[in-house]
Amino acid sequence: MNLTILKIGGSVITDKFSEVPKVNLENLKRISKEISAWNRDEGLIVVHGVGSYGHVIVKRTGIDKGISTKGQLGDFAETQRLQNELNCIVTKHLIDEGVPAFPFQASASAIMNSGKLVKMCATTAGRLVRIGMVPVPYGVPAYDENQKCSILSGDEIAPYLAVKLKARRIIHATNVDGIFTSDPNKNSDAKLIREINSGNIHQVRDWLTGSTATDVTGGMYKKVSELLGIGIESQIVNALIPGNVTKALRGEAVLGTIIRA
Numbered sequence: 001m002n003l004t005i006l007k008i009g010g011s012v013i014t015d016k017f018s019e020v021p022k023v024n025l026e027n028l029k030r031i032s033k034e035i036s037a038w039n040r041d042e043g044l045i046v047v048h049g050v051g052s053y054g055h056v057i058v059k060r061t062g063i064d065k066g067i068s069t070k071g072q073l074g075d076f077a078e079t080q081r082l083q084n085e086l087n088c089i090v091t092k093h094l095i096d097e098g099v100p101a102f103p104f105q106a107s108a109s110a111i112m113n114s115g116k117l118v119k120m121c122a123t124t125a126g127r128l129v130r131i132g133m134v135p136v137p138y139g140v141p142a143y144d145e146n147q148k149c150s151i152l153s154g155d156e157i158a159p160y161l162a163v164k165l166k167a168r169r170i171i172h173a174t175n176v177d178g179i180f181t182s183d184p185n186k187n188s189d190a191k192l193i194r195e196i197n198s199g200n201i202h203q204v205r206d207w208l209t210g211s212t213a214t215d216v217t218g219g220m221y222k223k224v225s226e227l228l229g230i231g232i233e234s235q236i237v238n239a240l241i242p243g244n245v246t247k248a249l250r251g252e253a254v255l256g257t258i259i260r261a
């Protein structure tokens, strides 16, 4: 299937430094317009991160490390409900812009093991894409067969669906220009890596750390690790720069990092 998987970071559509769940409406509206501006003639899945809707409550309740008290069952439930709330807001803005966005709760079928996705249903997403719909999965707390609950991030959903549905490419729209030699938010002399391929792949893991904001799913390190070795071209672009998402979707040149390894 000619399919693009676009992941929008929680750092883009929420205020990731907020201690309470907070949408970045300005960014969400602009990104929705940018997705709509792509006159697509192929399939699209939009995965979104959760930013301040997820990472704060998960850090406070510890459910990413599993469930050991009855109270944490309530935390598991409330965390899922909060992500549904964000997904409702995201899909509403996409629909307002004419994108047939379809809420897609990955945790309704996902099985995790010690924080790693074992399987989830991709068939329905694929069929929805085939009829022209745009499934919108998002980061969620999910059933874990070892620790009862762990976090299934958008960064893990995107490559999983890409492999299962044989997507053409993955685009990560985040809050930095791409992968740098170190965290650009901490080191002003960090250099942008334009391409990751078999020649420099062994260096990549040394360059990456987590996130400057609260990110229980491993920030940039985890994001990129999931993309290495799946055999699907991936691109990391800065969604804070207006126009970048449309350009990337159209296959036009955008400053960023391309992963071909």
Ligand SMILES: Nc1ncnc2c1ncn2[C@@H]1O[C@H](COP(=O)(O)OP(=O)(O)O)[C@@H](O)[C@H]1O
Pocket: 008, 009, 010, 011, 012, 049, 173, 174, 175, 176, 178, 179, 180, 181, 182, 183, 184, 185, 207, 208, 209, 210, 211, 212, 213, 215, 218, 219, 220, 221, 223
């Ligand atoms: N080598 C690196 N190159 C780029 N970003 C990095 C690197 N190491 C750490 N980061 C951090 O990763 C962050 C992006 O990850 P994250 O906050 O999880 O974004 P998202 O919300 O898009 O998932 C950047 O804001 C940056 O601070």
Ligand SMILES: [Mg+2]
Pocket: 009, 010, 049, 155, 211, 215, 217, 218, 219, 220
């Ligand atoms: Mg992240």
